[in-house]
Amino acid sequence: MLYAQILINGLVLGGLYACIAVGFSLVWGVLNVINILHGTFVVLGSYIAYFCYVHLGIHPFLSIIVSGGILFVLGFLVQAGLINRVMGAPVLTTLVLTFGLELLLNNGILLAFSADYRTVQLANPLGSTIIGGLVFPLERVVATALALGLTVLLYVMLAKSRIGRAIVAVRMDAEAAALMGVNVKRIYAVTFGVGALMAGAAGSLLAIVFPISPLNSTEFLGIAFVVCVLGGLGSVAGAMVGGLALGVIESFGALFIGPEHGLTIAFTLLILLLIFRPTGIMGRRGYE
Amino acid sequence: MTRVLPVVLVIALVAALPLLGDNYLLRLGTMGAMYAVMALSWNVIGGFAGYPSFATAAFFGLGAYTGAILQGAGVYMPLAWVAACLAAALFAGLLGLAILHLKGHYFAIASLVVAEVLLEITTSWTSLTGGGMGLNLPILRISVDAQARLFFWAMLALASLTLAMNWIVANHRLGFGLRCIRQNEDASGMVGINTTLYKVIAFILSAVFVGGAGALYASWVFYIEPPDVFATLTSVKPIVMALLGGAGTVLGPVIGAVLFLVMEELVWRNLLEIHAAALGILIVILIFFLPGGVLGLFKRRRKPAAPSRPLASAEAGR
Amino acid sequence: MTAILSLDNVTQRFGGLTALDAVSLDIAPGEVVGLIGPNGAGKTTLVNMVSGVYKPSTGTITFDGKRIDGLKSYQIARLGVARTYQVVQPFPEMTVLENVMSPATFAAGNLGVEAAQEKALEALRFCGLDEQAQMRASELTLAGRKRLELAKSLAMDPKVLLLDEVNAGLNPAEIDLALDLIRRISAKGVTIVIIEHLMKVVMNLCSRIVVLHHGAKIAEGTPAEVTSDPHVIEAYLGNRYARKQAGEAKEGADG
Ligand SMILES: Nc1ncnc2c1ncn2[C@@H]1O[C@H](COP(=O)(O)OP(=O)(O)O)[C@@H](O)[C@H]1O
């Protein structure tokens, strides 16, 4: 019974992790850029949700539209204005550049909102329900369902929409896509925007679960790393599997080793995986 | 030799800094020498071999804790420093064997995360490291001025050693082999380079003196705690310094370290709350306006390198 | 005469694909062997295996009496097996001279800088590239980069040289120069395996030809034998044409 409960907690957490990571994975896969900004994008999404709730009374489940929209624009501009100029440069260049942008943005948030932790205190919380002896914290369950729903939506968007197909084409072979008339730089910017959008939406959902602070960005970025390596880079399904796996591993790790070691376990796992199986548990796949 | 002499003269001049009797300047000098050690060390793996290592913080923290723990156990201070060098080198050797087969981003992430794991281990292993409370080092029984001089000279000596190491590597077949690896690793094997061995050696060289610098730093400030010595910024700053001066050159990282220190003191000390943002702006400017670093300005302007898509994998994939 | 390079039942699989299927091959010292076959036949894979890029799934490779399958590429290079790439692989930011110095430094014994430079210059002169010695490798023309590949492998003092489509993309005049160069390399006593699509080149250079098709060795013999082999004609031109040819040959014999 205890294990079943822990499994549920892990899955609930893992859905949110998948949502955090899927945008990061998309950007890495399509642009070959590791976006160090990603963690701060998530934090920014959380702040937007916070202010939407406190000042406008918009529930975080709804403010994913606001935070996702704002972050899409931000991400699009960052890529179109800055990162696009160094595409194709050595890995180190884009890494250091996004690191610098992360320092800037995170410092900005810190100045604006301070490092104090804030929490969204819902006026009418759903509470939790008990089914067959297992506790389901409803806010978290709905947040996870929404997170997984968004991830599936992204999958469908990539498979079905015109722009999604263009993104997949650029991922497979940018040169060929350019020959077929795709504006590759635009697609890069859109992809980066979509990655940021997913981060912002995840941030909104996380606002109900975790206290909000700019200091959290490193942890979110770390989660994105681990999920990508765990699920294999570059597929929505991989991020989903990786996220759920990480959530479950963390819950059980907290039980057996101690709750304060969650991230350590994840990082140790990450290094071991990179050493022994760099293609992830599902093997390398594209955005089919 | 004609190029070595001026450098030796400059080092000698800097070594005379204590004559001015200004302890603030000495503190800056010690910091600058420490930065030079880190930037020059990173240069071997990142500049020569082209592997984007973010492991500097891991080596630095490991060295700091090795030195601090040994000194706490009564080991003679200079011996503790040497032991810290060795510990970092050994760690880098093993880590290198494990992760240097990774390429590009995968290598970067693995090296970045190592410091985080060490940070967590250090924080949890309270019995050995004092955990999150940090660790105090034995107080030296000499005057404050004498201490300032001692640590300045020690750090400067370490920086000179690291500079000499870079110079030797650059002029040795190791440096030649590393440059080949940076430009085309597959072809490097075909021309007879033992790429695994060379990369591991480069990784060890990028760690050994950083470990020493960590131990010196611990002795110098008397107190260390995990987030201080394992900070991610400790991995990023040396990269920025090397890029600032000119990565892959011998003098570039030193120039970068000095410039970085000056900027840090002039600009950021007065604007403490935007310290990180200022570094961010510096990075953005560096990437867009100074891609070859300061030394790159003096060289013949080179055409931008073609997008470095590895040809071999393109061939294999067809 | 014992073979200098021999493959015994070598198979290479990539996932479900069998790129090379139980290929056996003996190459005598001093020979110039042509390796031909349609695109995707497994020719490059064979070179990659001999030079240590991949370890064969099964089978053994012997060079100069020593098993080399499973060795790393730098070890095989140091033993005296050089290869060129179908897609040229220079060190782009280095000069042409530095490019050629790299194998001289690392593969051809423990040479110091001066000796390596001497050896590199000699290889450059041999390949007619000495004028371009101080150019950056990325600034060479395609023909120049192909010759650079040759110079690099010569500077290793190879016993066996594997040439993967060194003439692809060259114009007729450049091909004639390359042909002459390969002949002079062979005259130095270097054993050569050459992958080539141009029959003119193969017929001109090779004493023996090996044909690969779908990863299997389907024919082997003198140029004349191989070009009249129905299996080979079938592999290249499809079987309708092969039957027609066979029919004509029969008519000719009857008449
Ligand atoms: N690294 C690899 N992974 C998967 N398949 C490969 C790899 N290298 C070659 N192949 C496949 O093996 C077959 C033979 O390829 P190759 O040796 O390059 O042919 P050739 O040089 O004769 O044109 C092809 O079908 C190719 O796609």
Ligand SMILES: [Mg+2]
């Ligand atoms: Mg081929």
